[in-house]
Amino acid sequence: MGIITTIELTKRRAVIYVDGVAFLSVRRSYYEEFPLVEGEELDEEAYLSRLSARQARAAYEDALDMLSDRDMTASGMKSALTRRGYLDAVAESVCQRLVENRLIDDRRFAKRYVELRGNGEVGRYALRRKLRARGIDEDTAGEALEQLDDDSQLAAATELARRLAQRYAALKPYEARGKLSQALARRGYGWDVVREAVERAGLDESADWDDAP
Numbered sequence: 001m002g003i004i005t006t007i008e009l010t011k012r013r014a015v016i017y018v019d020g021v022a023f024l025s026v027r028r029s030y031y032e033e034f035p036l037v038e039g040e041e042l043d044e045e046a047y048l049s050r051l052s053a054r055q056a057r058a059a060y061e062d063a064l065d066m067l068s069d070r071d072m073t074a075s076g077m078k079s080a081l082t083r084r085g086y087l088d089a090v091a092e093s094v095c096q097r098l099v100e101n102r103l104i105d106d107r108r109f110a111k112r113y114v115e116l117r118g119n120g121e122v123g124r125y126a127l128r129r130k131l132r133a134r135g136i137d138e139d140t141a142g143e144a145l146e147q148l149d150d151d152s153q154l155a156a157a158t159e160l161a162r163r164l165a166q167r168y169a170a171l172k173p174y175e176a177r178g179k180l181s182q183a184l185a186r187r188g189y190g191w192d193v194v195r196e197a198v199e200r201a202g203l204d205e206s207a208d209w210d211d212a213p
Helices: 030-035 043-069 074-083 088-098 106-117 122-134 138-145 150-167 171-186 189-198
Strands: 001-010 013-019 022-027
Touching: 013 043, 030 043, 043 074, 043 088, 074 088, 074 189, 106 122, 106 138, 122 138, 122 150, 150 171, 150 189, 171 189
Parallel strands: none
Antiparallel strands: 001 013, 013 022
């Protein structure tokens, strides 16, 4: 129990302070269904319970609408729901329900993500970073990346290297190789793949790899 010290209202949100500390930020429409008064005593747990019960159905319907547009990870869905003003506990509960119903499956998401981008202009390391940024755990990301074989990575890196090589045609061979290597590394290719792709790109094949002065 605490005393409601401040209620800050904006067009879309309500921020409630209890005993001088921010207790809750919620969509204003929900606050107006369960209004509070500054100076009153508040049972925080009871208030959150009432609010959660009210939000649960709407949050699940919102989640289904988002999934109808695109596949999402559990982490991405939770973040999306909290941004829309749902309580953390409500967002977590909705995500658990979606996972149980197999409407959200991080392994499926990761596998499909790699399938669509694995033969493009990004390497394993970049894909791993992108998956982690979407909330995919390390083991699941690694499992999805296993479908990328070394030959396909090298082929994709070589094709990219041959296109990018034109940008550095006016440079000295060692400079062109350095620039091209950096460009491929930034795309997430490992150094073994980078070295071979640069060799295959045909940048003055008579020049040595370490021909810098």
